[in-house]
Amino acid sequence: MEKFVISGGIPLRGDVTISGAKNAAVAIIPATILAGGRCVIENIPNISDVTILFKILRELGATVKMVNKSTVMIDTSHINDPIVPYELARLMRASYYFLGALLGRYNLASVSMPGGCDLGARPIDQHIKGFEALGVDVSIDHGMVNAKCDTMLGAHIYFDVVSVGATINLMLASVKAKGLTILENVAKEPHIVDLANFLNSMGADIRGAGTDVIKIHGVDLLHGTNYSIIPDQIEAGTYMVAAAATGGDVYVRGVIPKHLESITQKLVKAGAQVDEYDDYVHVTRTGPVCKVNIKTLPHPGFPTDMQPQITALLTLADGTSIVTEGVWDNRFRYADELCRMGANIQVDGKVAVIEGVPELKAAPVKATDLRAGAALLIAALVAHGTSEIEDIHHIERGYENICEKLQGLGANIKKVILPDSEMAKAL
Numbered sequence: 001m002e003k004f005v006i007s008g009g010i011p012l013r014g015d016v017t018i019s020g021a022k023n024a025a026v027a028i029i030p031a032t033i034l035a036g037g038r039c040v041i042e043n044i045p046n047i048s049d050v051t052i053l054f055k056i057l058r059e060l061g062a063t064v065k066m067v068n069k070s071t072v073m074i075d076t077s078h079i080n081d082p083i084v085p086y087e088l089a090r091l092m093r094a095s096y097y098f099l100g101a102l103l104g105r106y107n108l109a110s111v112s113m114p115g116g117c118d119l120g121a122r123p124i125d126q127h128i129k130g131f132e133a134l135g136v137d138v139s140i141d142h143g144m145v146n147a148k149c150d151t152m153l154g155a156h157i158y159f160d161v162v163s164v165g166a167t168i169n170l171m172l173a174s175v176k177a178k179g180l181t182i183l184e185n186v187a188k189e190p191h192i193v194d195l196a197n198f199l200n201s202m203g204a205d206i207r208g209a210g211t212d213v214i215k216i217h218g219v220d221l222l223h224g225t226n227y228s229i230i231p232d233q234i235e236a237g238t239y240m241v242a243a244a245a246t247g248g249d250v251y252v253r254g255v256i257p258k259h260l261e262s263i264t265q266k267l268v269k270a271g272a273q274v275d276e277y278d279d280y281v282h283v284t285r286t287g288p289v290c291k292v293n294i295k296t297l298p299h300p301g302f303p304t305d306m307q308p309q310i311t312a313l314l315t316l317a318d319g320t321s322i323v324t325e326g327v328w329d330n331r332f333r334y335a336d337e338l339c340r341m342g343a344n345i346q347v348d349g350k351v352a353v354i355e356g357v358p359e360l361k362a363a364p365v366k367a368t369d370l371r372a373g374a375a376l377l378i379a380a381l382v383a384h385g386t387s388e389i390e391d392i393h394h395i396e397r398g399y400e401n402i403c404e405k406l407q408g409l410g411a412n413i414k415k416v417i418l419p420d421s422e423m424a425k426a427l
């Protein structure tokens with residue numbers, strides 16, 4: 001087991017460069033199956049979710065080679081197995097994109113139910129409803145989702161809830177379906193647009209990504225492509241909040257400021273100064289943290305994946321803030337851990353009332369999921385004394401070299417391998 005040890009109280013200063021977006025990469029990597037050829041993808045984040053997807057692709061028969069530290073060549077000419085087993089699929093959420101991608105190429109897929117962060121119920125009924133509308137038979141047996149059809153036919157699908165995953169899975173499945181597919185009430189996140197751009201660069205005909213309606217004219221054949229993934233909105237937002245929380249002065253580079261607007265707006269209300277430039281933002285805070293009310297919503301609303309991090313900042317506000325989770329049933333499990341560090345947070349279902357405290361105190365804490373881990377890191381960077389964060393594998397699902405990037409900003413953080421894991425490795 002590994003943990004982060006952080007001595008807090010140091011304002012972050014300097015430059016940090018943002019990696020490729022996790023939630024775009026995890027859709028684009030399975031999508032290479034549709035090419036049936038060679039794709040070269042740049043700006044791949046070096047995170048454990050990506051490593052697992054590469055492993056799955058190799059098991060399916062693809063060739064996956066890193067060309068340099070952030071560019072990968074994936075050749076899916078020789079996929080020979082449409083089955084994604086439990087041991088790999090359970091490790092992450094996006095493994096279910098193999099359903100859409102394999103269906104799109106072979107009209108056949110068998111993928112174990114996915115894992116991912118525990119945020120309450122994470123049903124896949126909208127994915128199944130969409131596949132069925134395209135003429136696919138879907139059954140769930142022994143935890144495997146089995147899907148097959150003879151020919152996929154374009155359809156008009158109206159999603160009952162706005163779902164990133166269902167939008168992506170249906171784009172993947174329908175890109176080669178016969179005729180026109182119309183997806184309505186779709187997600188509009190930047191990674192939806194990035195996937196559409198990637199698929200279009202392979203010869204797909206997808207229009208409207210980034211709006212409520214996506215129209216897909218099925219094509220017979222797709223081909224390999226070269227593509228560069230967008231920067232990670234949530235990684236960027238996390239460093240912006242960390243800069244504000246520590247009273248720092250940080251240049252967050254290699255970003256698309258437009259993707260950060262909802263985060264920037266709340267940070268400014270919370271007392272930070274954020275200056276936007278072409279491909280970087282400059283975040284400082286010299287005054288007090290101000291109370292802010294926030295409700296998370298699908299894009300372009302405030303992203304749920306930034307909710308724990310901004311809550312960590314608001315624990316230090318001058319006054320009481322209310323944070324309402326508008327996407328997930330249970331995304332405040334980290335609040336107890338922040339309270340161990342001296343925060344004052346009352347959670348009632350999807351609402352957290354955060355009464356600001358003058359300071360946080362170092363403590364040993366556990367990351368309950370990816371962004372919960374990021375929130376604890378931010379709190380530990382602020383708190384005086386030495387904190388230890390366990391279960392950092394959650395954090396490493398989504399943040400490339402977070403320890404090194406924070407060290408580069410002057411943080412006193414190190415990754416420690418606990419002796420029992422050394423022992424486990426030796427056995």
Ligand SMILES: CC(=O)N[C@H]1[C@@H](OP(=O)(O)OP(=O)(O)OC[C@H]2O[C@@H](n3ccc(=O)[nH]c3=O)[C@H](O)[C@@H]2O)O[C@H](CO)[C@@H](O)[C@@H]1O
Pocket residue numbers: 023026093094121122123124125126127128161162163164165166187298304305327328329
């Ligand atoms: C790999 C990835 O990109 N993960 C992101 C994706 O997760 P994910 O794609 O799983 O999230 P969804 O957008 O699908 O879920 C949004 C809401 O819709 C509900 N729902 C979803 C599907 C379905 O079939 N039925 C249903 O009811 C969910 O329970 C949730 O309440 O979007 C979330 C919302 O921005 C982010 O927090 C995750 O980081």
Ligand SMILES: C=C(OP(=O)(O)O)C(=O)O
Pocket residue numbers: 022092093094115116117118305370371398
């Ligand atoms: C919830 C998240 O990821 P996943 O859907 O992969 O669990 C996240 O990125 O915050």
